[in-house]
Amino acid sequence: MPTLRAPLTDFGFLNRFDYRGELVVGELVAGNLKLVQFKSDVELKDGMLNLKNGRALAYEGKTTLQATLNAMGHWSMRCEVDNARLANLVKDAGSSLAVGGQLNLQSNLYGNGFSKQTLNGQIGFAVSDTKLFGANLASAVSDIARFKEHQSGREFSTPVSEARGLVTIHDNHASLEQLSVVIEGNRLRGTASINLYDETLTGELSGRSGAHRVVVGLQNKWYEPIMVLDADRIRSINGIVQPSSKKKEDGPSGWDRLKNFFKDRF
Secondary structure, rough: OOOOEEEEOOOOHHHHHOEEEEEEEEEEEEEOEEEEEEEEOOOOOOOOEEEHHHEOOOOOOHHHHHEEOOOOOOEEEEEEEEEEEEHHHHHHHHHOOOOOEEEEEEEEEEOOOHHHOOEEEEEEEEEEEEEEEEOHHHHHHHHOOOOOOOOOOOEEEEEEEEEEEEEEEOEEEEEEEEEEEEEEEEEEEEEEEEOOOOOEEEEEEEEEEEEEEEEEEEEEEEOOOOOEEEEHHHHHOOOOOOOOOOOOOOOOOOOHHHHHHHHOOO
């Protein structure tokens, strides 16, 4: 079966014939992401293409899809993915981190042509049993509270039992709203933004880690976000102040002065 790649730029061919039947494609590729074993009912009439009851596998997750496309290049698509393997998806996107986890998402997208400039819509997602790299949050916060240098880097990670959010795409910008992650039973909430051109993510989460309030920065690519901790900020919001060291007294101690008092007189 053939492989189809997006984007196409000339949709005038849709005006040249009508068709009703079934479309079967071994692999659909959009960017670096793939759908396999794609099947859909197809109707093409008066320059309007309709894909109905589309079914496929996305990284071993069951996928359903409905889409329309007209001869002017205007398109819309609704897609649902259940229990996809997140590790395989982000690996194809370009990640080198073993995130793990299962992904569920619902998307409602539309545009004119297939350029990022005209892409609009929303994507809601939920991920279970994954990881956030950059630090082990509990250990790092414990070190920060004790004024120790916390360990950070891509080799450190924090288990995440749940992550969910809503991505809204409009006017060349993607905002990640209602973002929440659950770490060790504590839910952290925040927002983020995604640059559609270089795929970088910038955001922030706030919540608790154990007995401490925390603020967690997010950066790097959307497919491999890295956790960043500001030690001074975490200490400040928790009112943690480093104990002042005792100053050594200048000159002899009180005991030495007492001994000198008797020595001088006897």
